[in-house]
């Protein structure tokens with residue numbers, strides 16, 4: 723039981739995922755959690771960096787899927803904007819939603835990595851099916867608040883420079 727709670731990899735965030743490494747161990751698809759993995763819980767904004775991350779992985783030949791325990795009204799727009807299929811109300815760590823994502827991607831469990839910020843849902847669920855599990859540090863609201871504020875300041879500064 724205990725080893726089911728241990729991820730194969732621990733990273734600070736999704737941007738640290740090494741696509742070439744995943745390819746080298748036979749991974750062809752990535753199932754990702756939404757809340758606090760892709761975006762903060764209360765924020766559904768698709769920041770350019772996030773959109774780029776998906777495009778890059780798609781360009782490298784990965785299939786992508788969002789599996790979330792949250793509701794579709796909170797995530798549908800995000801999935802649509804990213805053009806990624808999604809399963810809502812997934813009830814992770816139950817295996818049903820993961821199995822559906824894997825079969826939709828037409829892959830085998832050993833060809834799929836799961837990325838998430840929670841051990842008891844994302845890691846446990848993934849390990850139960852023999853997926854490659856990647857635990858990321860949850861995106862904190864506070865951190866994001868500062869990121870946004872910095873961006874706003876950047877815009878103000880850049881805007882001023884442009885008008886000078």
Ligand SMILES: [Mg+2]
Pocket residue numbers: 755756757758759838839840
């Ligand atoms: Mg999460």
